[in-house]
Amino acid sequence: MLVTFYNSVHTLRMDLGMVTEYVGLQHFREILTSDDVFWKAARNSLVWGVVAPLVDLPLALTLALLLHARVPLARVFRTVWFTPVLMSYPVVGVIWLWVYNYDWGLANLALRALGLGDYAQAWLASPATALPALILVTTWMFAGFNMVVLLAALAAIPAEYLEAAVVDGAAGWRRVLHIVIPLLRPTLVNLAILDFIGKMKQFALVWVMTRGGPMWGTETVATYVVKRAFEWKTLDLGYPSAIAVIWFSIIFGLSVGLMRTLQRREVLEF
Numbered sequence: 001m002l003v004t005f006y007n008s009v010h011t012l013r014m015d016l017g018m019v020t021e022y023v024g025l026q027h028f029r030e031i032l033t034s035d036d037v038f039w040k041a042a043r044n045s046l047v048w049g050v051v052a053p054l055v056d057l058p059l060a061l062t063l064a065l066l067l068h069a070r071v072p073l074a075r076v077f078r079t080v081w082f083t084p085v086l087m088s089y090p091v092v093g094v095i096w097l098w099v100y101n102y103d104w105g106l107a108n109l110a111l112r113a114l115g116l117g118d119y120a121q122a123w124l125a126s127p128a129t130a131l132p133a134l135i136l137v138t139t140w141m142f143a144g145f146n147m148v149v150l151l152a153a154l155a156a157i158p159a160e161y162l163e164a165a166v167v168d169g170a171a172g173w174r175r176v177l178h179i180v181i182p183l184l185r186p187t188l189v190n191l192a193i194l195d196f197i198g199k200m201k202q203f204a205l206v207w208v209m210t211r212g213g214p215m216w217g218t219e220t221v222a223t224y225v226v227k228r229a230f231e232w233k234t235l236d237l238g239y240p241s242a243i244a245v246i247w248f249s250i251i252f253g254l255s256v257g258l259m260r261t262l263q264r265r266e267v268l269e270f
Contacts, residue, residue: 007241027242038243040216041224044131048220049200053192055139060146065176067147068154082144093208096137100124124210127217134205134218146191153187154180189262193255200251221247
């Protein structure tokens with residue numbers, strides 16, 4: 001990390017045997033003022049980091065509540081829903097490339113079977129649908145992890161609290177909203193922060209499925225850094241290092257702000 005910070009204020013020309021030249025904040029000024037691709041990648045990463053937790057956590061909480069209520073085949077469902085977490089990004093990417101295939105992909109086959117064939121499309125070929133399609137993949141992949149963590153938190157809630165709520169007339173969703181969710185707040189906050197950080201760093205899934213296309217529609221900051229460093233033949237590691245430093249600072253600042261916003265300090269009264 002320290003080397004990256006050092007490189008960000010230098011130009012490292014690899015075509016002349018790694019010649020280093022100090023340039024100060026030149027890279028940062030260029031990125032922030034004239035690099036349109038960076039801002040597109042930053043927007044995509046930020047949308048991913050905000051939208052995905054808003055989908056992941058409610059879904060994971062719903063699944064955890066169902067399993068905690070001991071629905072039939074709960075153990076089977078827990079295994080099935082958790083399995084995607086065990087898969088690597090390249091494997092998940094290939095699977096979902098098949099799912100999104102226009103001709104024989106499961107998504108379009110399901111739409112055609114339901115009489116909604118007009119909605120069938122090449123999901124990864126349009127900037128309007130490619131990013132939501134990838135967000136759906138990460139939701140499928142990580143909802144199971146969040147579910148297991150929330151299931152453990154649910155099991156740790158003292159039974160006396162829930163029994164007292166029933167005695168007081170809070171049952172069903174009222175008990176969930178007013179008793180369970182407030183007690184799960186610390187766990188939900190931690191999961192939201194981890195989810196946000198993870199989505200802001202997305203690389204492997206994008207690289208396997210779209211490589212940032214179409215038309216920068218799924219470009220993330222991580223994929224852009226790799227392209228600038230190794231694919232575009234710019235022969236300069238200083239510029240992508242500056243991008244990495246900027247993005248590190250943004251993620252760190254937003255994570256701290258998110259943590260302070262979501263974590264409620266309890267006031268002790270004596």
